Amino acid sequence: MSRLAQTHGLTDIQQEIVSTVRDFVDKEIIPVATELEHRDEYPQQIVDGLKELGLFGLMIPEEYGGLGESLLTYALCVEEIARGWMSVSGIINTHFIVAYMLKQHGTQEQKDHFLPKMALGEIRGAFSMSEPALGSDVSAITSKAVKDGDEYVLTGQKMWLTNGGTSSLVAVLVRSDEGHPEGTAPHKSMTTFLVEKEPGFGEVRPGLTIPGKIDKMGYKGVDTTELIMDGLRIPADRVLGGVTGRGFYHMMDGVEVGRVNVAARGCGVAQRAFELGVSYAQQRHTFGKPIAQHQAIQFKLAEMATKVEAAHAMMVNAARKKDSGERNDLEAGMAKYLASEYCKEVVEDAFRIHGGYGFSKEYEIERLYREAPMLLIGEGTAEIQKMIIGRRLLEEYRLQG
Numbered sequence: 246m247s248r249l250a251q252t253h254g255l256t257d258i259q260q261e262i263v264s265t266v267r268d269f270v271d272k273e274i275i276p277v278a279t280e281l282e283h284r285d286e287y288p289q290q291i292v293d294g295l296k297e298l299g300l301f302g303l304m305i306p307e308e309y310g311g312l313g314e315s316l317l318t319y320a321l322c323v324e325e326i327a328r329g330w331m332s333v334s335g336i337i338n339t340h341f342i343v344a345y346m347l348k349q350h351g352t353q354e355q356k357d358h359f360l361p362k363m364a365l366g367e368i369r370g371a372f373s374m375s376e377p378a379l380g381s382d383v384s385a386i387t388s389k390a391v392k393d394g395d396e397y398v399l400t401g402q403k404m405w406l407t408n409g410g411t412s413s414l415v416a417v418l419v420r421s422d423e424g425h426p427e428g429t430a431p432h433k434s435m436t437t438f439l440v441e442k443e444p445g446f447g448e449v450r451p452g453l454t455i456p457g458k459i460d461k462m463g464y465k466g467v468d469t470t471e472l473i474m475d476g477l478r479i480p481a482d483r484v485l486g487g488v489t490g491r492g493f494y495h496m497m498d499g500v501e502v503g504r505v506n507v508a509a510r511g512c513g514v515a516q517r518a519f520e521l522g523v524s525y526a527q528q529r530h531t532f533g534k535p536i537a538q539h540q541a542i543q544f545k546l547a548e549m550a551t552k553v554e555a556a557h558a559m560m561v562n563a564a565r566k567k568d569s570g571e572r573n574d575l576e577a578g579m580a581k582y583l584a585s586e587y588c589k590e591v592v593e594d595a596f597r598i599h600g601g602y603g604f605s606k607e608y609e610i611e612r613l614y615r616e617a618p619m620l621l622i623g624e625g626t627a628e629i630q631k632m633i634i635g636r637r638l639l640e641e642y643r644l645q646g
């Protein structure tokens with residue numbers, strides 16, 4: 246274990262899980278991550294290893310074959326995985342959000358049907374809110390579901406599905422006017438559909454097309470796709486929770502735990518950047534001494550390490566708050582905001598410490614430099630986090646009288 250980002254008060258089981266994942270990351274992920282990332286290759290062997298470790302069922306209750314662990318344990322594992330390669334944490338994250346939404350909001354039949362196979366990683370989840378014309382403004386969703394007998398017919402285009410190709414279950418948020426009179430607030434006329442499909446690209450189910458992978462600057466290896474619904478027929482029993490009009494709340498609940506997860510990823514990437522920076526600074530000499538002996542570089546290291554510590558503490562606090570059953574939107578928003586901003590800054594400092602070599606694809610920091618920006622956007626941008634934080638603060642500190 247490193248000196249930084251320690252977590253106090255963990256149970257023996259939590260410590261064992263986290264240290265097993267750390268060993269796996271050191272042996273199976275870090276040595277191959279950069280090469281696979283440069284080839285934009287899906288890390289099948291790593292995913293198989295994570296399945297064996299039970300990571301896909303980490304938070305799924307034991308009665309459904311999972312490990313029944315807390316959000317904190319999950320977040321600490323994500324932090325370790327992102328330290329090795331952020332894309333791998335992305336492969337788990339949408340799966341985890343869909344499993345969480347099922348656990349919290351699914352009907353008994355939906356839980357019995359999906360969760361045991363999700364715990365084994367046999368069914369893998371993706372979730373889909375964003376559309377080509379919107380990401381932050383979820384209330385503007387235009388994809389639609391229209392009731393037709395015992396089925397719904399879905400039409401519309403979705404954007405930016407992490408694991409869109411490799412998943413076999415997508416939680417899709419669409420507008421569903423049925424049962425909701427004209428003038429109903431947008432967030433009360435949205436429904437989450439559980440859409441089962443074949444993994445892969447092209448027409449993966451009648452009426453459902455996954456066109457192909459979006460070519461990205463970083464976060465490679467994991468597939469990110471569009472999703473096109475054209476007369477896609479979904480049975481009524483695949484409405485999450487069995488009731489229409491609750492989709493917006495389902496997704497916001499899912500995104501809240503997702504934010505802790507993105508904060509954890511920021512912590513992991515920042516830790517790795519610090520490790521690379523502090524190591525390089527002791528090897529590279531200028532003006533007759535290692536650059537780590539120049540005060541300017543020591544100051545950078547001090548700032549980086551402080552940011553790693555602060556982000557970790559806020560992420561752990563947000564996870565613990567949720568685990569205690571309390572509302573954590575304020576803490577999750579703050580943790581996600583701070584950890585993603587600090588991650589970008591720590592990565593940039595590690596890059597600067599590497600001098601020209603940081604620009605070479607031979608050095609790991611080049612990959613981290615392209616990965617960090619995604620965390621500023623995913624699960625809500627910095628501006629959206631600040632809106633959430635600001636609103637909550639005004640609720641908490643409302644003037645009396």
Ligand SMILES: Cc1cc2nc3c(=O)[nH]c(=O)nc-3n(C[C@H](O)[C@H](O)[C@H](O)COP(=O)(O)OP(=O)(O)OC[C@H]3O[C@@H](n4cnc5c(N)ncnc54)[C@H](O)[C@@H]3O)c2cc1C
Binds near residue numbers: 381406407464
């Ligand atoms: C690699 C990747 C993977 C993703 N995976 C998924 C996924 O699995 N599922 C999914 O549903 N989505 C996914 N997304 C989409 C992601 O959630 C959105 O990109 C994000 O929410 C921002 O939405 P947008 O891109 O439409 O930006 P916009 O909403 O168009 O925002 C553009 C800019 O305007 C700012 N802005 C917007 N509204 C306001 C406001 N009211 N006040 C001030 N500033 C504002 C934003 O902060 C941003 O800077 C993914 C995105 C990426 C890049």
